[in-house]
Amino acid sequence: MVQVKICGIKTMKDAKVAIAAGARYIGLNFEEKSPRYLTMQEAIDLSSLIIGENAIPVGVFTHHHAEQIADIVRACNLTVVQLHGERARLACDDLAIDLKRIYVVEFDQAGNIHVDADQEIDDCLKKLDKNRDYLLFDSILPGRGQETNINKKNSLININGFRYFIAGGLNINNIQDKICEYQPYGVDVASGVESVRGVKSQTLIKQFIYLAQFQGEPHVANT
Template sequence: MTQVKICGIKTIKDAKVAIDAGARYIGLNFEEKSPRYLTVQDAAHLSAFIVSEGAIPVGVFTHHDAEKIISIAKACSLNTVQLHGENSRLANKNLPSDLKRIYIVEFDELGNINNIDQESFKKLDKERDYLLFDSTTPGTGQEAKLNKKNMLSDFRYFIAGGLNIDNIQAKIHEYQPYGVDVASGVESIRGIKSQTLIKQFTYLAQALGECYVANN
């Protein structure tokens, strides 16, 4: 079954709806400029609830260095971190081995992968970590121009970038990912989740995902 990650959850009520619908991963955003930003205190409370419901909280980091990522992960009891921004991806090489990574790989408008820091990338473990293929402007709802020829398929991977209830099944059919990641595609307005869209998106993703033995 295709795994679903709902990113930018800010309330227990929305987390409960997502988990009950079948989402396995819940993204907690630590980017201060994002409308989905959570304080460490609020994220710790939400993370505890997510774990109690049997799902996986994921800390989403952008400009944060390794020391900050480790500090927040410890405060929020996070075992999985999403390295979304350039600085946080560079921090990968200094993170402890017990933290699972979801490492963002950006595709440009031509379907080419943006420059990857090889030293940081080589620290990934394909048995532990995941890739997430996205556009160069993540979190905006812009559709990612993914190119299957450029995908690093040795890793389990998520896809993101402009996913919504209208295109999710076609995207899963085309890329057959381990998981899908959505934020703006399940929002009524930017930063505010629609519980109806969360339910519809998760149902559609998993209904088609059952048809595949994906790359997991």
């Protein structure tokens, strides 16, 4: 079954609805400029609820140093972090060895991999453990509903056996096709289940999860 991550959850009710509908991962956004940003106390409270519901809270980091990430991980009892910005990705090596990473790989509008300054994608992947970590393929402009175009000529798909999520412009109208096309371990959605930017629609959350998990063609992988 395809795993679902609902990113940018801000309320207890939305978290409960998403988990009850089948979401395995709930993304907690720590980017202060995002409409989905959570204060530390909000994140602590949500993380506690998510863990209590047997789901997995994921800290989403962009412009954070390793020390900042570690502080939030401890406060929120996180076991998974999503490294979405260049600074956060550079912190990968300095995080606790048992902390699972979701390492974001960005694609430009032409479908080509966009890498951080002075880095090659192969060097980035050397930082990761395929038995512990995940990749996440996203648009270079995340969280805005821009569909991710992945050039299949890139050798990244299935490289070295990494499990991967797809994100970027996913919604109830295209999720089935995207799952069939890319056969991911999981899917990640934020704006695609919102009524207005930053405000989740519980109806869209439930519809999206149903379509992803029960109507798509799942990729067989260990969780």
